[in-house]
Amino acid sequence: MRPLAEAAAQRPWTESPPWRVTAARRESHEVVTLELEPPGPFGFRPGQFNMLRAPGIGEVPISISGDPSSPGPVLHTIRDVGAVSHALCAARPGDQIGVRGPYGTSWPVERAEGSDVVVIAGGIGLPPLRPAIYHVLTHRGSFGRLVLLYGARTPSDLLFTGELAAWRSMADVGVTVDAAGPGWTGNVGVVPDLVARARFDPRNSVAFTVGPEIMMRFTVRALLAAGVPEDRVFLSMERNMQCAAALCGHCQLGPFLICRDGPVLCYRPLARWLGVREL
Amino acid sequence: MPQTLEPVLRRHEFFAGMDPAYLELITGCARNVVFRDGTFLFREGDPAETFYLVREGAVALEITAPGRVATVQTLGAGEMVGFSWLMGPHRWHFDGRAVGRVRALEMDGACLRARCDADPRLGFDLMQRFALLASRRLQAARLQILDVYGHAPAG
Amino acid sequence: MNSGDGGIPAVLGRDGLDRLLEAIKRRGFRLVGPRLGGDGAICYGDISSAADLPAGWTDEQDAATYRLRRRDDQALFGYNVGPQSWKKYLFPAVARLGSAEAPAQRFAFIGVRACELHAIAIQDRVFVGGRHADPGYAANREGAFIVAVNCGQAARTCFCVSMSAGPRAERGFDLALTELLDGGHRFLVETGTPRGAEVLAEAGAAPAAAGDVAAADAVVARTAAAMGRSMPELDLKDLLYDNLEHPRWDDVAGRCLACGNCTMVCPTCFCFSVEEVTDLAGPGGQRRRSWDSCFTLDHSWLHGGPVRTSNRSRYRQWLTHKLATWHDQFGTSGCVGCGRCITWCPVGIDITEEVAAIAADT
Numbered sequence: 062m063r064p065l066a067e068a069a070a071q072r073p074w075t076e077s078p079p080w081r082v083t084a085a086r087r088e089s090h091e092v093v094t095l096e097l098e099p100p101g102p103f104g105f106r107p108g109q110f111n112m113l114r115a116p117g118i119g120e121v122p123i124s125i126s127g128d129p130s131s132p133g134p135v136l137h138t139i140r141d142v143g144a145v146s147h148a149l150c151a152a153r154p155g156d157q158i159g160v161r162g163p164y165g166t167s168w169p170v171e172r173a174e175g176s177d178v179v180v181i182a183g184g185i186g187l188p189p190l191r192p193a194i195y196h197v198l199t200h201r202g203s204f205g206r207l208v209l210l211y212g213a214r215t216p217s218d219l220l221f222t223g224e225l226a227a228w229r230s231m232a233d234v235g236v237t238v239d240a241a242g243p244g245w246t247g248n249v250g251v252v253p254d255l256v257a258r259a260r261f262d263p264r265n266s267v268a269f270t271v272g273p274e275i276m277m278r279f280t281v282r283a284l285l286a287a288g289v290p291e292d293r294v295f296l297s298m299e300r301n302m303q304c305a306a307a308l309c310g311h312c313q314l315g316p317f318l319i320c321r322d323g324p325v326l327c328y329r330p331l332a333r334w335l336g337v338r339e340l
Numbered sequence: 341m342p343q344t345l346e347p348v349l350r351r352h353e354f355f356a357g358m359d360p361a362y363l364e365l366i367t368g369c370a371r372n373v374v375f376r377d378g379t380f381l382f383r384e385g386d387p388a389e390t391f392y393l394v395r396e397g398a399v400a401l402e403i404t405a406p407g408r409v410a411t412v413q414t415l416g417a418g419e420m421v422g423f424s425w426l427m428g429p430h431r432w433h434f435d436g437r438a439v440g441r442v443r444a445l446e447m448d449g450a451c452l453r454a455r456c457d458a459d460p461r462l463g464f465d466l467m468q469r470f471a472l473l474a475s476r477r478l479q480a481a482r483l484q485i486l487d488v489y490g491h492a493p494a495g
Numbered sequence: 496m497n498s499g500d501g502g503i504p505a506v507l508g509r510d511g512l513d514r515l516l517e518a519i520k521r522r523g524f525r526l527v528g529p530r531l532g533g534d535g536a537i538c539y540g541d542i543s544s545a546a547d548l549p550a551g552w553t554d555e556q557d558a559a560t561y562r563l564r565r566r567d568d569q570a571l572f573g574y575n576v577g578p579q580s581w582k583k584y585l586f587p588a589v590a591r592l593g594s595a596e597a598p599a600q601r602f603a604f605i606g607v608r609a610c611e612l613h614a615i616a617i618q619d620r621v622f623v624g625g626r627h628a629d630p631g632y633a634a635n636r637e638g639a640f641i642v643a644v645n646c647g648q649a650a651r652t653c654f655c656v657s658m659s660a661g662p663r664a665e666r667g668f669d670l671a672l673t674e675l676l677d678g679g680h681r682f683l684v685e686t687g688t689p690r691g692a693e694v695l696a697e698a699g700a701a702p703a704a705a706g707d708v709a710a711a712d713a714v715v716a717r718t719a720a721a722m723g724r725s726m727p728e729l730d731l732k733d734l735l736y737d738n739l740e741h742p743r744w745d746d747v748a749g750r751c752l753a754c755g756n757c758t759m760v761c762p763t764c765f766c767f768s769v770e771e772v773t774d775l776a777g778p779g780g781q782r783r784r785s786w787d788s789c790f791t792l793d794h795s796w797l798h799g800g801p802v803r804t805s806n807r808s809r810y811r812q813w814l815t816h817k818l819a820t821w822h823d824q825f826g827t828s829g830c831v832g833c834g835r836c837i838t839w840c841p842v843g844i845d846i847t848e849e850v851a852a853i854a855a856d857t
Contacts, residue, residue: 142799
């Protein structure tokens with residue numbers, strides 16, 4: 062898939078060719094998955110994102126949330142939080158969305174071969190991790206245990222619940238919510254606490270985590286306390302992003318340009334910058 | 341005759357009822373500190389080798405994320421700040437910031453651990469005090485999560 | 496004497512300079528260079544001959560101060576840099592993107608200082624040196640003709656020497672002039688490229704005498720010795736990386752207005768924002784990019800609010816980017832020691848002083 066990903070990325074960053082919406086699926090009260098059909102061959106690596114443009118409104122980075130090895134429409138899972146994402150969440154099959162990409166670094170799935178893979182997602186952090194989960198499931202024999210820990214604020218905020226159920230037969234899945242009513246019989250508690258109870262070999266694991274920054278910091282703490290080395294922990298970071306091409310200067314996080322050096326970053330070089338106030 | 345901090349420790353709530361012999365043992369691990377309003381006593385991720393008994397003012401436990409600084413708790417006169425000196429990896433989990441001028445006793449964690457190793461009964465006494473505090477804070481945190489004032493139906 | 500292509504330096508008189516500019520114009524270039532501005536500063540604008548240059552003018556600069564003064568000679572380049580830089584043309588403040596982009600222009604920049612050559616090279620690295628080139632910048636930059644000038648004086652805010660960015664123009668030019676005033680108004684000319692040599696030949700330059708070469712060397716040496724300020728000679732990346740919570744940031748935050756002047760006058764600042772421009776005539780829209788500044792609250796907008804809310808954090812972002820994180824991002828410093836940020840800061844914040852204060856108290 063890599064040559065295609067690189068070729069697509071060589072088009073000038075100023076162009077967003079229209080892709081057709083082939084399906085729009087509501088995942089929760091504020092999250093929609095759009096299936097978009099690329100006009101030509103398109104490939105991406107797990108963790109990469111596209112810039113989606115609602116003409117006249119604006120452009121935002123959206124993680125690609127589908128299976129990197131499956132042909133056909135490309136999945137993008139979007140949370141409705143602003144004018145652009147609102148317009149994208151309202152798109153209907155047949156609509157055109159401007160798309161350019163893929164951009165950014167990806168989950169180091171090749172380096173993880175032969176190891177246990179621990180995926181820890183908080184809230185809207187699951188969509189950018191799903192392609193990595195698919196990759197591991199597609200190449201199941203190349204990896205050790207697959208552990209998926211996922212949490213959201215309440216049960217109605219959980220995404221991909223059908224798939225979560227299906228994954229339980231192929232991976233160790235732990236799901237939790239911060240708060241719930243009486244109808245919920247699952248776990249209630251914070252995601253980082255699931256790490257200590259999960260079974261994986263910390264000396265031979267790679268961990269991928271995405272979620273709100275505070276959740277990621279506590280999750281990393283739990284992983285390190287369990288014995289996972291700092292250079293085997295990877296996070297996906299977010300900052301204001303406009304060009305996605307390392308030109309406009311907005312997505313800086315200290316020395317890192319999130320669009321070029323991220324969004325997937327190894328914890329070790331990132332550690333000294335995480336938690337610096339107002340960085 | 342230099343005055344020791346023993347009377348100050350004795351009067352602090354955290355050590356209420358402690359055997360005077362033990363108090364004397366741990367006085368050597370204490371020193372007076374003062375923090376100006378707004379300054380940090382400790383930062384998230386810093387090595388945690390101390391804990392604080394607040395005498396005056398308050399310490400705000402803060403945590404930050406992009407666009408957000410949240411105060412999760414404030415600990416005032418008579419209260420104790422800092423569990424991380426007790427167990428590895430000995431790193432502060434939050435930022436601690438002085439609200440108003442803070443006068444406190446700074447307790448040296450390594451010094452205390454050594455005293456506890458030498459006399460496990462002292463260790464047990466300290467552990468009970470910390471365990472009680474931790475339990476109370478956990479209950480309080482759970483209450484905070486419930487968001488009782490702004491409660492919307494969950495799940 | 497350093498000569499870009501190893502050729503022998505030449506000499507042009509005052510008339511020769513006009514012939515040189517004519518030769519460049521004949522090749523279809525749009526000449527832009529320094530001009531006296533109506534608002535009391537020397538700015539860049541279209542020129543048609545050497546008569547449009549600010550002959551006999553100089554500038555007096557210091558923190559938060561810029562004044563034009565008359566010289567007692569007719570030097571054409573007897574001043575330092577003003578509030579504008581060549582990014583005005585290479586990276587215009589507002590530009591349409593995509594199909595609505597304006598056609599590229601063939602610029603000839605007349606009077607580019609050494610610090611500015613470095614700044615252009617730094618912006619080249621950002622805009623065309625990465626994986627994704629910016630087509631607008633590339634088009635304007637491609638083929639730009641550059642006539643550099645070695646500075647004959649240093650302003651009190653100049654510190655190019657300590658940033659290894661001047662005062663001698665070393666590379667990146669077609670021609671480089673050193674203005675000589677003693678013993679007849681003339682220019683020593685070094686060639687940097689074959690097309691520079693061609694244009695020079697058309698202007699009828701004579702080979703330079705040894706005395707001219709020595710005189711030019713002396714001018715540059717005198718300028719180098721007259722720097723108004725200097726950046727402390729330290730590893731700035733390590734210094735700033737290790738001092739993100741230094742109390743000096745609070746101190747400068749008490750003075751900084753977050754006005755963004757520094758980012759506008761800085762020749763390397765490149766942040767831009769992308770906006771949709773809608774049209775009443777129909778659906779869809781065009782995109783436009785315009786200069787942005789990390790001093791705005793919008794710059795770090797994420798999840799409904801800025802990440803860098805305080806003045807302190809925004810000043811820290813600007814300075815640590817310029818002097819430290821730029822190294823990790825683009826392999827060089829972002830600063831060329833031109834001093835514009837010091838001159839044009841309304842409260843006179845001096846980055847060399849801020850760095851020295853942090854270094855003194857670590």
